[in-house]
Every structure is written in C-alpha cells, then in structure tokens.
Amino acid sequence: MARYNQERFMILGEHFYQPPRKGAHERVKSIQTDPYGVDWNRVIAGESYVPQIQAGLLELSSFDFFATMRKEMENISPESLPDLESALKERGVGDPYLHVLLPDLSYGDKQILIGAGAKLFAEQAGQLPQWFWAPETALDMETLEVLSEFGYIGVICAPEQIDVPNKEIDDRPVKIPLPNGKQFLLLAFDRPVSSALAHHKKENANQFADEVIFPRLDNLPATLPMIAFTDGETFGHHFKFGDMFLRYLMETALPEAGVAMLGINEAMSVWGEGDFLEGNLRERTAWSCPHGDLIRWHGACPCDAGFNGSWKANFSSAVSQLNEVMTRIISMEVDDYNSKLIDDFEHIFMYQGGSSDPETSLLAAKASAMAAMISCGTFFDSPGTSGRINMLFVRQALEHLRDAGLTVEANEMLQTVKNELHNAINPHTGEYLDEMFADILQLPEISTSVIDE
Ligand SMILES: [Zn+2]
Known part of the structure; x- marks a missing residue:
C-alpha cells in the first residue's frame, strides 16, 4: 500500500x-x-x-x-x-x-x-x-x-x-x-x-x-x-x-x-x-558558502579548511580588472557590442582567431575576458585546482586583442594581471601566483613573416 x-x-x-x-x-x-x-x-x-x-x-x-x-x-x-x-x-x-x-x-x-x-x-x-x-x-x-x-x-x-x-x-x-x-x-x-x-x-x-x-x-x-x-x-x-x-x-x-x-x-x-x-x-549569498558577501570567492573564508585564502582577493581582482578594461576598450570600438554578444556568443567564444576583421577579434576578446572570471578558479582552497582555466582565458583574451591590433593594450593588461598575482601566494606551496602561471601568462612574439603557399 x-x-x-x-x-x-x-x-x-x-x-x-x-x-x-x-x-x-x-x-x-x-x-x-x-x-x-x-x-x-x-x-x-x-x-x-x-x-x-x-x-x-x-x-x-x-x-x-x-x-x-x-x-x-x-x-x-x-x-x-x-x-x-x-x-x-x-x-x-x-x-x-x-x-x-x-x-x-x-x-x-x-x-x-x-x-x-x-x-x-x-x-x-x-x-x-x-x-x-x-x-x-x-x-x-x-x-x-x-x-x-x-x-x-x-x-x-x-x-x-x-x-x-x-x-x-x-x-x-x-x-x-x-x-x-x-x-x-x-x-x-x-x-x-x-x-x-x-x-x-x-x-x-x-x-x-x-x-x-x-x-x-x-x-x-x-x-x-x-x-x-x-x-x-x-x-x-x-x-x-x-x-x-x-x-x-x-x-x-x-x-x-x-x-x-x-x-x-x-x-x-x-x-x-x-x-x-x-x-x-539576502544579497550576495550563495548555496556553497554560508559566510556572506560571496567571500569564499574573494578572500580568506572558513570554507578553505585552514588554508589561507587571501590569494583569492588578488586573483579575483586581476580577472575583474581585465574584464573592466576590456569593456572600456570594446565600448569605444564596437557599436552595440552587447547585443552582438547576446546574439552570437557561442560562435564568438569559439572563434579561433586570426587575421579577419578586428570587430570579431574584439568581441572574442570580451567574451574571453568574461570567461576569465568563471567562479571555478577561486572556489577551491588551492589556486592550483582550477586556476589555470581562468588564466587560459586571460591569455586568450589578450591574444584576440593582439589580433585586433591592440598590442600595446594587451601588454599593459598582461602586466596589470601579473602585478596583481605577484601579491598573492599559493598557501599549499608558498609560490607567487604570477610565477605559478608563468607558462600561460606570456605573449610570445607573433611571427610576422607570412608563409606563402
Ligand atoms: Zn565560506
């Protein structure tokens, strides 16, 4: 019954x-x-x-x-x-x-x-x-x-x-x-x-x-x-x-x-x-941290099981600053960028880069800068767990910006991110975060010699 x-x-x-x-x-x-x-x-x-x-x-x-x-x-x-x-x-x-x-x-x-x-x-x-x-x-x-x-x-x-x-x-x-x-x-x-x-x-x-x-x-x-x-x-x-x-x-x-x-x-x-x-x-709350103001993702939080989470303040600030600068640039360069991204986000985000029109590169740079802010990087007590994913999208954003011809801006933004990460330490290893992600956070010279087929 x-x-x-x-x-x-x-x-x-x-x-x-x-x-x-x-x-x-x-x-x-x-x-x-x-x-x-x-x-x-x-x-x-x-x-x-x-x-x-x-x-x-x-x-x-x-x-x-x-x-x-x-x-x-x-x-x-x-x-x-x-x-x-x-x-x-x-x-x-x-x-x-x-x-x-x-x-x-x-x-x-x-x-x-x-x-x-x-x-x-x-x-x-x-x-x-x-x-x-x-x-x-x-x-x-x-x-x-x-x-x-x-x-x-x-x-x-x-x-x-x-x-x-x-x-x-x-x-x-x-x-x-x-x-x-x-x-x-x-x-x-x-x-x-x-x-x-x-x-x-x-x-x-x-x-x-x-x-x-x-x-x-x-x-x-x-x-x-x-x-x-x-x-x-x-x-x-x-x-x-x-x-x-x-x-x-x-x-x-x-x-x-x-x-x-x-x-x-x-x-x-x-x-x-x-x-x-x-x-x-209750504003700025979440299901996965009861400590208020979304602190788990922005600084030291009891959620981090005894590890010092203060690196998260610098990590989240670095990616937020990147995204804000990208917004300033794209709002000057691309009319109605907001609607263009809403209409075609997936294609723009999956764009392989290259030498086509600068507008597509700028839109892809903005989409990538937002991807650099995904919450995974600062969820865990170690920046090593998922942090490389965020840094990958920092780098991708800067590569698209270089494709759009904004090389100086890309270098400045990279320096800002690195400076911010140099103030942060991985509590598991004692490493500075800019050194930890050094293999991703670099912009090698782009070869200018075009190979003719
Ligand atoms: Zn918490």
Whole structure:
C-alpha cells in the first residue's frame, strides 16, 4: 500500500556543469589546464552525464545543463544530444552562458551572459526557460532584474538566501518585489534532502526515501512538492553506480510510495494560492558558502579548511580588472557590442582567431575576458585546482586583442594581471601566483613573416 493516499510530488533537480577546459584561439589550443593532462569533461560525461541521459533519467529529473558543456557533448556523445535537447524543453532550467558569479558583473555584462544563455536555450529547446540556476546560486537584486527582463519567472536557491521572518521556507516559492515594479519568485530547495542527496551513500534508494525524503515530505502541505537540487556529477562520478541509485529512487521507490516525479516547469500548476510566501533576497549569498558577501570567492573564508585564502582577493581582482578594461576598450570600438554578444556568443567564444576583421577579434576578446572570471578558479582552497582555466582565458583574451591590433593594450593588461598575482601566494606551496602561471601568462612574439603557399 502506498504511503500517501493523496498524490504527492517531488522535483529532483540536477546541475550539470563543467568548465570549458580548452581554449579556442589557435595560439592557446595546446595549453593544458589540468596538471596531469586529464580531460575531465570527457571523464565526467562518460561516468555520469551520458549514462544518465541514455537511461532516460532526464525524463524524470529537472536540470540545468550548461551551454559550454552541451557544446562539448557534440563531440563526446553526439548520439545522446537529441535526448538531451528534448529533455531540456520539458524539464530544463536556464542558466547564463558562463559560470561567473553574476553579482560580480556590471548590469551590461549580466545582460550578455543571461541573454546569451536564454537565447541558446530557446534555440535548442524551442522555448524560453522559466526558471534560472545562477552559478553557485549567487544572487543580487540586479541579477533578478535582468532575469525578469529576459522573461524568467524565478530562480532556484538555498533557503538561507531568503529573508522571511519566522517561517519555514524550504520547498516554498517566495514572491519578492523588484525595483522595476515586477514580481519575481525565489524557490528554496529543501536543504536537508538536497545535502543528503549530495553526500549520503548511494546504495539503498528505499532506505534513503524512508529516512531522508518522507520525514520531510510528511511535514509539507499536500500541494507543495518536495524540491531537491544537487550537482549532476554526484551520480556516477562522485558515487560509482549513483546513477542506478537515482534511477531506482525516481522510477520505483518514490512512485511506489505515491510520490510522482514532477518537472519544475509544471510546478506553477501544482502550487496552491496559500503556498506562496512574501519575503526578500539576502544579497550576495550563495548555496556553497554560508559566510556572506560571496567571500569564499574573494578572500580568506572558513570554507578553505585552514588554508589561507587571501590569494583569492588578488586573483579575483586581476580577472575583474581585465574584464573592466576590456569593456572600456570594446565600448569605444564596437557599436552595440552587447547585443552582438547576446546574439552570437557561442560562435564568438569559439572563434579561433586570426587575421579577419578586428570587430570579431574584439568581441572574442570580451567574451574571453568574461570567461576569465568563471567562479571555478577561486572556489577551491588551492589556486592550483582550477586556476589555470581562468588564466587560459586571460591569455586568450589578450591574444584576440593582439589580433585586433591592440598590442600595446594587451601588454599593459598582461602586466596589470601579473602585478596583481605577484601579491598573492599559493598557501599549499608558498609560490607567487604570477610565477605559478608563468607558462600561460606570456605573449610570445607573433611571427610576422607570412608563409606563402
Ligand atoms: Zn565560506
């Protein structure tokens, strides 16, 4: 006999993201970002993403699948792409084109990444996304305004990012007023269930449902679906056979108890009027650091497990300065660069460089400067874990700038980045960061002798 007489729902969301780990410009293509030369995107897709798509798990879970990773799937597993794109329509959640902490960007840069992500989603899914997953769920009011501008109705976030005094807010949609007069929804995932989904053993799905999910679901009004989100790589990569656990959980353990899987894009039709709360956003918060002001990515934070994270202040400042200077340059040189990037971000970002028109090179330089700001570099306690990825895109930005003929500016920007990194020390090795990344942070002479064929 089912545990629930009245039909109950669960929205199980997965966040599929790996950073772009290779450059597109022909002068940076050979740069390795992994210290051991491992192609992690291929490894993780093979262990986790491809098996989940092929087993039809994205027909049951809700998910965001980052555009750069979707692009890589064309090479890694072209046969699973059609299934991914049809699932995107039913259960897909939107995201920005690059995994940058959005509150760190200007209004215009937020428009570029959010707009480019939404446009590509619509091209592949045939419709605009309704819900948004922000990188690290890092949010501020300006980000919500831009999202509303691009047609989103709400964002998914951690309950501790929302201010609703004296109310249990896990699993509930919260209406907040935007400065532009519109309303926007913050949707809090269930903290205990999401954390357990990420960290508990993935052996017995029935036991997991009994011990973790049902006790929480029992306390919710019947019209509220249980909502849990975690990283997609959890299943198969972090936990071998985790994909089979997830499949049994969604196909058998929950339905047998009377809990149906619900796609997040159907949630609006299930909630009752009384399920919505009113509240406010706690600005500059994220799901992966409880210490406020997005400090984990900008300086020393208790998240760094005893290692001195002060290098992050210089690292994040170096890439932000690069991006700001790039904005100043492109806004003088390219009319309406913002819309041009939104319309064609993927092609521009994948541009191999060369001697074509300077405008394309400048647009590619700007896209690369934004990629240099992806949050991965300062997420970990060591700049060695992912820092080379950010530095790769610093270098790519400067190479495109040189292609556009702005050699002096490129050299000045490189010097600024190196000076900033010279003030930072890797807490694991004692190395200065400019020396640590010296093989990437250089602009060798470009050969001027053109070889005639
Ligand atoms: Zn923290």
